[in-house]
Amino acid sequence: MLQKDSLLEWRTILSNVMFGLEIRHIKTKQNEDYAISLLKKYGLYDFKDKFPSELSGGMRQRVALIRTLAVKPKILLLDEAFSALDSQTRMMVTNDIYKILREEHITALIVTHDISESISMSDRVIVLTNRPAKIKNIYKIDFEIQNRTPINCRKSPKFSEYFDILWKELDVHA
16 A cells, blocks of 8 residues: 555546456455445445545545455555645544554554654554665564554653654654
């Protein structure tokens, strides 16, 4: 899942969700039913006949995620998936995506330059060196919060501790 949702503007939301199944030649009744169930489960079914231009940025990102999940990946790569969104929408979408990934039991590798996003969404944060990138350090993130969400994590006193550690690790000179 990329920075831009890459939805096809001439296709309906349902047709966009089915696109991955079509190009992988796995558009079976069972897979279609699964994709539709994802739209229903995550509140987008009522928009299935709409076009991408009729949806908000956050809804478009959720459609892009559902399109990706419809092909039942074993692991999901999110490459700066929220960077095109404004701050408020970004917070809400990260909460939504986090919930979806947990409920669907999908492992995700999230590439981001946003320290707060990495802390609030992750179980582990891997810090890379400058090019050529190598693993510099791996941090286990544990908030010990029941009903963990990215928004709840940001309220935890541990959040600023993790942020300070990662900020120093990046050795950013302002």
